[in-house]
Amino acid sequence: MREGPxxxxxxxxxxxxxxxxxxxxLMGGTALTASELALEAxxxxxxxxxxxxxxMEGGLLTLASQGRHRYxxxxxxxxxxxxxxxxxxxxxxxxxxxxxxxxxxxxxxxxVCYDHLAGEQAVAMLDRLVDRNILLRDDKEIRLGPSAASxxxxxxxxxxxxxxxxxxxxxxxxxxxxxxxAGTLGAAxxxxxxxxxxxxxxxxxxxxxxxxxxxxxxxxxxxx
Amino acid sequence: MREGPxxxxxxxxxxxxxxxxxxxxLMGGTALTASELALEAxxxxxxxxxxxxxxMEGGLLTLASQGRHRYxxxxxxxxxxxxxxxxxxxxxxxxxxxxxxxxxxxxxxxxVCYDHLAGEQAVAMLDRLVDRNILLRDDKEIRLGPSAASxxxxxxxxxxxxxxxxxxxxxxxxxxxxxxxAGTLGAAxxxxxxxxxxxxxxxxxxxxxxxxxxxxxxxxxxxx
DNA sequence: AGAATGCTTCGATGAGGATCAAACCATGCG
DNA sequence: CGCATGGTTTGATCCTCATCGAAGCATTCT
Numbered sequence: 001m002r003e004g005p006x007x008x009x010x011x012x013x014x015x016x017x018x019x020x021x022x023x024x025x026l027m028g029g030t031a032l033t034a035s036e037l038a039l040e041a042x043x044x045x046x047x048x049x050x051x052x053x054x055x056m057e058g059g060l061l062t063l064a065s066q067g068r069h070r071y072x073x074x075x076x077x078x079x080x081x082x083x084x085x086x087x088x089x090x091x092x093x094x095x096x097x098x099x100x101x102x103x104x105x106x107x108x109x110x111x112v113c114y115d116h117l118a119g120e121q122a123v124a125m126l127d128r129l130v131d132r133n134i135l136l137r138d139d140k141e142i143r144l145g146p147s148a149a150s151x152x153x154x155x156x157x158x159x160x161x162x163x164x165x166x167x168x169x170x171x172x173x174x175x176x177x178x179x180x181x182a183g184t185l186g187a188a189x190x191x192x193x194x195x196x197x198x199x200x201x202x203x204x205x206x207x208x209x210x211x212x213x214x215x216x217x218x219x220x221x222x223x224x
Numbered sequence: 225m226r227e228g229p230x231x232x233x234x235x236x237x238x239x240x241x242x243x244x245x246x247x248x249x250l251m252g253g254t255a256l257t258a259s260e261l262a263l264e265a266x267x268x269x270x271x272x273x274x275x276x277x278x279x280m281e282g283g284l285l286t287l288a289s290q291g292r293h294r295y296x297x298x299x300x301x302x303x304x305x306x307x308x309x310x311x312x313x314x315x316x317x318x319x320x321x322x323x324x325x326x327x328x329x330x331x332x333x334x335x336v337c338y339d340h341l342a343g344e345q346a347v348a349m350l351d352r353l354v355d356r357n358i359l360l361r362d363d364k365e366i367r368l369g370p371s372a373a374s375x376x377x378x379x380x381x382x383x384x385x386x387x388x389x390x391x392x393x394x395x396x397x398x399x400x401x402x403x404x405x406a407g408t409l410g411a412a413x414x415x416x417x418x419x420x421x422x423x424x425x426x427x428x429x430x431x432x433x434x435x436x437x438x439x440x441x442x443x444x445x446x447x448x
Numbered sequence: 449a450g451a452a453t454g455c456t457t458c459g460a461t462g463a464g465g466a467t468c469a470a471a472c473c474a475t476g477c478g
Numbered sequence: 479c480g481c482a483t484g485g486t487t488t489g490a491t492c493c494t495c496a497t498c499g500a501a502g503c504a505t506t507c508t
Contacts, residue, residue: 005314007307008244015236016466024231034485044468049486051466059317068475068484078313083231085309089302090229093283240496258455268498273456275496292454292505 013058014086018043019051023060023074023083028206029115029190031064031073077182080114106207110199116186117193117208125189125222126181135168135181142168142181155221157188193218237282238310242267243275247284247298247307252430253339253414255288255297301406304338330431334423340410341417341432349413349446350405359405366405379445381412417442 014020018041025032025040032040038048052072055061060079064071074080110119117125126142129135134151136143144159144167152159159167168183181189193199198214201207210218238244242265249256249264256264262272276296279285284303288295298304334343341349350366353359358375360367368383376383405413417423422438425431434442 005311007248007310007314008239008241010314010317011235011237011244011310012239013235015232015239017232018466020232020235043466045485046469046487047467053486060313070485075317078316082309082313085306086231086235087229089284089306090231090234092302093234093299242496267496269455270457270499271497277456294455 010058010060010082013055013060014083016051017041018047019055022048022051022055022072024087026061026072026074027080027083027112027114028201029112031062031071033069033071037072074114077114084113106202106209107205110208110210111206112190112201112208113180113182113206115190116180116182117190118180119208121210121218122180126179128223129181142183144168152185152188155192157185157192159185159188189222234282234284234306237279237284238307240275241265242271243279246272246275246279246296248311250285250296250298251304251307251336251338252425253336255286255295257293257295261296298338301338308337330426330433331429334432334434335430336414336425336432337404337406337430339414340404340406341414342404343432345434345442346404352447353405366407376409376412379416381409381416383409383412413446 014023021041022037025037034048034052035045037052038045041048041051043051052061055072056063060075061072062075064073074083108119110117110121112118113122116122126135126137130137130142133145134148136145149159167185168181180186193208193214194201196214196217197211198218199208199210202209238247245265246261249261258272258276259269261276262269265272265275267275276285279296280287284299285296286299288297298307332343334341334345336342337346340346350359350361354361354366357369358372360369373383404410417432417438418425420438420441421435422442423432423434426433
């Protein structure tokens with residue numbers, strides 16, 4: 001008999017289809033209401049509510065009450081990382097789909113990972129930022145380079161304020177299998193991309209689709 | 225309703241206590257027989273056998289038949305990574321144990337992670353190898369440095385033969401939260417440590433305990 | 449061949465948990 | 479207020495699946 005952290009408890013929380021769908025939906029990064037999650041999971045409201053209590057009790061979700069709305073979100077980056085790891089195995093092990101549907105293709109290029117950008121574009125961006133010495137990569141510990149503050153300030157992102165979460169973090173990309181940028185800086189960049197309308201979120205998907213001029217602007221700023 | 229890789233299927237496989245215990249046991253890296261796994265999981269042999277079929281069908285295990293023995297092992301590094309990710313969340317979310325027992329302390333210093341060394345010692349080792357330019361770290365992609373071949377050849381490890389698995393890989397350490405060395409080189413180094421009797425495996429645990437002279441030898445070779 | 453060991457399959461049992469309808473709170477609106 | 483909307487709780491139903499004893503294969507040892 002083994003001891004230690006109760007991994008079965010956590011895994012079984014993810015192991016129910018309804019809950020798994022809810023968690024996948026929340027990987028989009030935006031917090032959702034119980035009704036929205038019920039819809040995503042394809043179950044009735046009471047059922048969803050029951051599942052949400054369990055996920056809360058298990059510490060996988062956070063809850064923000066606003067008036068009569070209650071917004072559920074992932075508890076943190078660690079939980080998001082776990083979901084990605086499980087997704088990776090499911091992808092590798094699951095039925096090899098002959099044709100990767102069009103939505104999958106878009107997902108590989110750019111998608112939302114919790115609160116930051118993932119996919120080929122995100123990996124390329126981090127590589128380029130490191131090449132230009134704006135960020136310094138040393139193991140998973142990504143740090144700000146000397147010119148980082150001025151560079152990001154120029155595009156309206158403040159890297160000085162120090163919140164609880166680290167500014168930079170590496171996050172292993174699910175499709176590319178290399179790291180992309182997470183942390184508050186990664187989140188701020190995604191915010192910027194959406195605020196500038198360089199890209200829009202695909203409905204009911206994590207995919208992020210750049211507009212032609214948006215892509216140009218993005219490349220100018222981050223890959224230039 | 226969501227589509228995509230069936231994450232619930234994978235997670236529910238890990239979500240049963242008996243199966244979770246088996247997988248945890250296999251994180252030790254050595255393949256085990258059905259009877260050994262039944263003992264680990266605290267279930268009868270028929271029950272264990274049933275669980276093992278499910279894990280096989282789910283693609284989480286590999287099977288090597290040798291005579292009348294059937295050795296079950298983890299299907300690969302990706303599966304091991306997933307287990308570590310889940311363990312991390314379970315640890316973070318679970319009941320904060322006031323005192324980390326002595327076994328936990330040993331685990332933090334050095335333990336087996338699938339087929340290579342993990343823990344503080346392993347992280348320190350990788351850092352030092354990178355500092356000395358024996359290995360080159362660039363993102364998760366760790367590569368051999370110019371002097372790697374001769375350096376490892378000197379201690380009887382051949383880094384030339386190219387198997388299917390990559391020679392070097394970074395693996396995020398569960399306790400230290402930084403990367404340590406995985407891949408065939410990581411596995412070879414662990415083999416060396418155990419072959420030279422610098423350390424021994426703690427019984428029924430993933431902990432690795434160095435002997436005083438063994439630690440000295442290890443530090444001389446890898447941290448020197 | 450016969451016996452012993454290692455493991456899987458079969459069958460029956462039982463418990464946990466997913467589900468939804470209906471009833472029940474809570475907040476916001478007119 | 480009273481009604482509507484968003485959410486949770488309760489209760490009853492149903493079904494999956496974990497469990498183990500007994501029997502069945504397979505491989506090795508003598």
